[in-house]
Amino acid sequence: MTLDGAPIASVAPKVTVALHPDVSDRVEVFWKVTGARVNLRAGASTSDEVVAQLDATDSVKLLEKMSESWAYVMVPQTGIKGYIHTDFIAPLDD
Numbered sequence: 197m198t199l200d201g202a203p204i205a206s207v208a209p210k211v212t213v214a215l216h217p218d219v220s221d222r223v224e225v226f227w228k229v230t231g232a233r234v235n236l237r238a239g240a241s242t243s244d245e246v247v248a249q250l251d252a253t254d255s256v257k258l259l260e261k262m263s264e265s266w267a268y269v270m271v272p273q274t275g276i277k278g279y280i281h282t283d284f285i286a287p288l289d290d
Contacts, residue, residue, distance in 0.1 A: 225257065226272070226288050227287055228256075228288050229253075229254045229256060230252060234249065234284040237278055237279045238279070240263065248276050248278065256280065257269060261282075266279050266282060267279065269285070
């Protein structure tokens with residue numbers, strides 16, 4: 197409350213997640229890993245630490261497409277989040 201007794205309005209910040217244009221209308225977007233022993237990294241660079249390795253049997257949830265080369269994803273089975281090179285993922289529909 198303010199000094200005059202009026203309630204204080206709180207406004208939550210709006211969060212926007214930029215998804216790949218082909219899939220932006222879907223609520224949850226899962227992609228398949230297309231390679232063997234694909235590195236999931238702490239940052240969007242090959243010099244960043246490897247946090248996990250994924251195989252073609254894995255899928256990832258697309259959280260944000262960072263650039264034409266990198267996407268920020270989560271591995272649903274483990275909850276691990278990281279960056280993967282877009283050469284190694286494809287929509288599950290393909």
